[in-house]
Amino acid sequence: MKISYYPGCTLKTRAKNLETSALAAMDALGLEVEELTRWNCCGAVFSLADDDLIHIVAPVRDLIRVKESGHDTVVTLCSMCYNTLARANELMKTDEVKRKTINDFMDEEPDYAGEVRVYHLLDFLRDEIGWDKLKEMVKKPLTDLKVAPYYGCTLLRPADVAIDKPDNPRILHDFLSALGAEVIDFPGALQCCGTYQILGNPEAALSASKDILADATGHGAEALALACPLCDYNLGHKQDIMMTKYDGLKEVPIYYFTQLLAVALGLSSDEVNRFDINRESAKQLLESKSLIA
Amino acid sequence: MSTTADETKKVEAQLIPIYIMGKQYEVPESLTIMKAMEYSGYKYIRGCGCRGGVCGACSTVYRKAGDYKIYSGLACQTVVEPDMYLTQIPFYPALRATFNFEEMQGKPEEIFGLYPELFRCVACNLCTKICPMDVEVMDYIAALKRGDILAAREISFDCIQCGLCASRCMGELPQYHIAQIARRLAGAFLTPKAEHLKTMVANIDTGRYTEGLDSLKAMDLDMLKTTYSDREMEPAVAGDDWTPKENSNL
Numbered sequence: 001m002k003i004s005y006y007p008g009c010t011l012k013t014r015a016k017n018l019e020t021s022a023l024a025a026m027d028a029l030g031l032e033v034e035e036l037t038r039w040n041c042c043g044a045v046f047s048l049a050d051d052d053l054i055h056i057v058a059p060v061r062d063l064i065r066v067k068e069s070g071h072d073t074v075v076t077l078c079s080m081c082y083n084t085l086a087r088a089n090e091l092m093k094t095d096e097v098k099r100k101t102i103n104d105f106m107d108e109e110p111d112y113a114g115e116v117r118v119y120h121l122l123d124f125l126r127d128e129i130g131w132d133k134l135k136e137m138v139k140k141p142l143t144d145l146k147v148a149p150y151y152g153c154t155l156l157r158p159a160d161v162a163i164d165k166p167d168n169p170r171i172l173h174d175f176l177s178a179l180g181a182e183v184i185d186f187p188g189a190l191q192c193c194g195t196y197q198i199l200g201n202p203e204a205a206l207s208a209s210k211d212i213l214a215d216a217t218g219h220g221a222e223a224l225a226l227a228c229p230l231c232d233y234n235l236g237h238k239q240d241i242m243m244t245k246y247d248g249l250k251e252v253p254i255y256y257f258t259q260l261l262a263v264a265l266g267l268s269s270d271e272v273n274r275f276d277i278n279r280e281s282a283k284q285l286l287e288s289k290s291l292i293a
Numbered sequence: 294m295s296t297t298a299d300e301t302k303k304v305e306a307q308l309i310p311i312y313i314m315g316k317q318y319e320v321p322e323s324l325t326i327m328k329a330m331e332y333s334g335y336k337y338i339r340g341c342g343c344r345g346g347v348c349g350a351c352s353t354v355y356r357k358a359g360d361y362k363i364y365s366g367l368a369c370q371t372v373v374e375p376d377m378y379l380t381q382i383p384f385y386p387a388l389r390a391t392f393n394f395e396e397m398q399g400k401p402e403e404i405f406g407l408y409p410e411l412f413r414c415v416a417c418n419l420c421t422k423i424c425p426m427d428v429e430v431m432d433y434i435a436a437l438k439r440g441d442i443l444a445a446r447e448i449s450f451d452c453i454q455c456g457l458c459a460s461r462c463m464g465e466l467p468q469y470h471i472a473q474i475a476r477r478l479a480g481a482f483l484t485p486k487a488e489h490l491k492t493m494v495a496n497i498d499t500g501r502y503t504e505g506l507d508s509l510k511a512m513d514l515d516m517l518k519t520t521y522s523d524r525e526m527e528p529a530v531a532g533d534d535w536t537p538k539e540n541s542n543l
Contacts, residue, residue: 007439008439009438009439009440012439012440012441013401013439013440038432039435040414040416040431040432040434040435040438041414041416041435041438041439043415043416054415054417054463055415057415057416057417057418058415058416061416061418105417106418108418108421108422
């Protein structure tokens with residue numbers, strides 16, 4: 001089964017660790033993925049204005065590239081790319097009037113009507129491989145690693161593109177269980193990290209992220225697993241600022257779910273996991289558990 | 294029907310109507326837009342450069358009768374069509390960022406900093422559609438947004454800096470200036486250095502060619518011509534291993 005892979009811009013710049021670990025892990029799982037030869041930024045945020053169709057053009061163009069490549073499935077790793085592509089796809093599938101407007105505008109492209117299936121790697125693993133089979137393929141179970149699954153917003157909202165039940169998701173829980181980790185349930189798993197507020201209103205974003213980290217460690221988590229580069233930016237890269245700002249906040253490593261997948265599949269090299277982009281504590285924790293050399 | 298020799302030589306050019314900035318002219322159908330404008334009485338002071346399709350000075354936009362689409366071409370290369378409505382856009386204002394090349398390092402963030410409007414691209418593709426050189430402008434902008442300077446260099450290679458992309462951009466990007474800095478950074482920092490160039494520059498610095506150049510400068514014109522015309526030349530068909538017999542300066 002050959003599938004298209006849509007990386008998204010951040011995976012080529014600030015979140016290379018999400019891409020390198022995922023590509024190595026998918027290879028180890030026997031999944032044949034091909035990066036689209038032509039692709040553009042998905043737009044990152046799905047426009048909510050009802051008549052703002054120009055911002056739907058970019059993701060639809062990417063979906064047309066998938067169709068052109070002869071594949072009917074595209075997998076993404078970044079949850080914001082997933083959200084934008086999946087919502088644009090839904091719109092093209094269900095809204096006849098807007099579909100026509102967009103197709104008419106892109107008169108240099110073939111018409112598109114939502115023929116491509118948009119997956120995030122998490123629901124692709126669940127639906128196409130299955131947790132039992134994934135568990136069998138694990139070579140280095142993440143035994144004793146207490147990981148809190150952090151979903152954020154864009155994998156679960158709105159409901160029509162959610163990869164699991166929006167109010168009670170299990171997918172990241174089940175994924176981490178399959179890898180052998182000790183899954184730490186915590187209420188903050190569905191809270192917003194503050195997203196782009198980190199630019200315009202950093203106080204609000206830092207406060208939101210701090211609550212999530214404190215909640216996770218308060219429930220006994222040693223680390224967080226997530227899928228979104230922006231969540232990682234706020235929860236991970238801004239942790240030093242939060243620790244100076246908020247007394248008693250504990251350092252907690254943040255992993256992309258794909259890094260934990262790679263490690264569990266026995267892929268422990270620096271080239272694969274690029275822990276140099278994570279917080280220093282990320283590599284240290286795995287070393288202390290003898291999960292990587 | 295009998296014709297004289299003189300009559301057979303005479304070829305009547307078929308005249309067709311074109312519209313230059315809204316005014317109709319009858320011009321021979323075989324002319325390029327540039328020749329047709331000159332035929333119609335326009336004299337180029339600017340908006341015309343190489344006349345060979347490489348300099349980008351004569352970019353022209355036009356529409357055809359009954360067709361909503363905008364077309365583009367270089368006036369020196371594009372042959373007129375009946376009922377072509379055309380105007381030249383020899384220059385389009387676009388911000389060109391200034392920077393000190395000595396301080397650059399070849400990083401995408403440097404381009405992001407100089408041209409933050411890069412991220413206003415919505416992938417409408419109007420830039421690619423207007424490009425008279427068929428450059429996939431939107432694709433090199435997309436490549437730069439993800440930091441791929443080398444891909445941007447490759448995709449933008451045929452750009453002749455005419456500026457039509459900027460004229461159509463709804464994000465108000467100066468695409469062609471952004472592509473230029475990408476190519477310059479790629480050339481300076483991201484592609485392998487030519488090792489033989491270093492050797493040649495070092496040779497020049499040590500004065501290896503000074504004597505030869507001085508002897509050339511001392512020659513009179515006739516001697517210079519003879520030296521030039523008698524030089525050893527690579528034959529029209531030469532193998533890859535061909536080298537000149539006289540190679541003391543290599």
